[in-house]
Amino acid sequence: MAAExxxxxxxxxxxxxxxxxxxxEARLLEGAxxxxxxxxxxxxxxxxxxxxxxxxxxQQHLLYGDPLxxxxxxxxxxxxxxxxxxHDHTVWGVIGMLRGTECAQRYTxxxxxxIVASGAEATLRPGDIDTVSPTLGDIHVVRNGLDxxxxxxxxxxxxxxxxxxxxxxxxxxxxxxxxxxxxxxxxSPNLWARRLP
Numbered sequence: 001m002a003a004e005x006x007x008x009x010x011x012x013x014x015x016x017x018x019x020x021x022x023x024x025e026a027r028l029l030e031g032a033x034x035x036x037x038x039x040x041x042x043x044x045x046x047x048x049x050x051x052x053x054x055x056x057x058x059q060q061h062l063l064y065g066d067p068l069x070x071x072x073x074x075x076x077x078x079x080x081x082x083x084x085x086x087h088d089h090t091v092w093g094v095i096g097m098l099r100g101t102e103c104a105q106r107y108t109x110x111x112x113x114x115i116v117a118s119g120a121e122a123t124l125r126p127g128d129i130d131t132v133s134p135t136l137g138d139i140h141v142v143r144n145g146l147d148x149x150x151x152x153x154x155x156x157x158x159x160x161x162x163x164x165x166x167x168x169x170x171x172x173x174x175x176x177x178x179x180x181x182x183x184x185x186x187x188s189p190n191l192w193a194r195r196l197p
Contacts, residue, residue, distance in 0.1 A: 003042065003044040003045045004045065005097065006039060006042060006044075006045040007039070007045055007046075007063065007064070007073075009127075010035055010036075010038070010039045010073070010196055011064050011073070012073055013035050014032065014035055014073075014156070015066065016042055017031045017032065017035070018066070018070045018071060022103050023070070023157045023158070024133075025048060025092045025133055025158070026134060026186050028092060028158060029092055029131055029133065032094045032156055033129055033131070033137045034156065036095075036096040036129055036156055037096065037127070037129055038097060039154060040096035040097060040098045040126065040127055040129075040154055041127055043098055043099055043126065046098065046152065046154075047167045049061075050063060050075045050077075051075065051077060051099075051150075051152055052077060052183075053078070053079040053082075053150045054077075054184070055079060056079075057079075057082065057184075058076060058077060058078050058079065058082040058083070058084065058144075059075075059076070059077040059184040060074055060075075060076055060162070060181060060182075060183055060184050061074060061075045061077065061183060061184050061185050062162060063072055063075055063154075065160050066164075067161075069159055069160045070158070070159070071154055071156060071157060071158055071159070072153070072156070072157050072159065072160045072161050072162065073154065073155070073156050073157075074155045074156075074157070074161060074162075074183070075098075075152060075153075075154055076102075076142075076152065076153045076155055077150060077151075077152050077153070078100070078102065078143070078144035078150060078151040078153075079144065079150055080088065080144060080146065080147050080148055080149065080150070081143075081144065081147060082143065082144050082197050083141060083143030083144070083167075084141055084142045084143070085168045086115060086139060086140070086141045086168065086169040086170070086171055087125050087139070087140070087141070087166060087167065087168050087169065087179075088094060088134075088138045088166055088167050088169075089132055089133075089134075089138050089157065089161065089164075089166060090134060090138065090159075090164055090165075090166055090167075091133070091134075091157050091158040091159040091161070091164065092131070092132070092133035092134075092135075092136075092157070092158040093131065093132040093133065093155060093156060093158065093161075094129065094130075094131055094155070094156045095124065095129065095130045095131070095132070095153055095154070095155050095156075096127075096128070096129050096153065096154045096155075096156075097124040097125055097126050097127065097128045097129075097151075097153050097154075098126060098152045098153060098154050099126060099150070099151060099152040100126075100145070100146050100149060100150060100151025100152060101123060101124065101125055101144070101145030101146050101151055102123070102124045102142060102143070102144065102145055102151055103121050103122065103123050103124075103142070103143050103144075103145040104121065104122050104124070104130065104140045104141070104142045104143075105117055105121045105122075105140060105141050105142070106118045106119055106139065106140045107139040107140060107171065108137070108139065108170065112172065112174075113174045114172055114173055115139065115169040115170065115171050115172070115173065115174075116171065116172065117171070118127065118137070123145055124145075133158075139169060149195065151195075161181065162169040162180070162181055162182050162183045163180055163182070164180065165178055165179075165180055166178070166179055166180070166181070167179070
């Protein structure tokens, strides 16, 4: 497959998957994982503007937003030392590592309702896949696993992740803050960052 058609092939296949049945999380996660695996198997298709790092903040570039908000595809670009806060998604997601290394630490609530680390930190390298969802575990912190270079992961979500109201957590406490991430793209207009009237 030609490099310039990899993204188009993924979007077409994902559109067929969401249209093939009900929006069942388990069905969509099962069907989406091999599509993501194939997409990140080759690091020759991501447009350079969607792979650009910011010196201070990680970047979340919208690659495709389904017009009906059934899914969105995003490139996460991590500069050296960059990381997210502890956060959730509220929808299912499939993460594929394209370039570099990404580390993720999952969190859960303890018996007192505080957010605490759960299990060992996971490391993703090119070609690796991970999943998140409210059913499987949806709270984590993610960071660039490399101190001296950019890392890039591709994230697929079961909704328009840039405009979904989500949550940031303070570890060891019950503190929760709402947030909407938006996108780093400087595209205007960004059709997928708005709701239909």
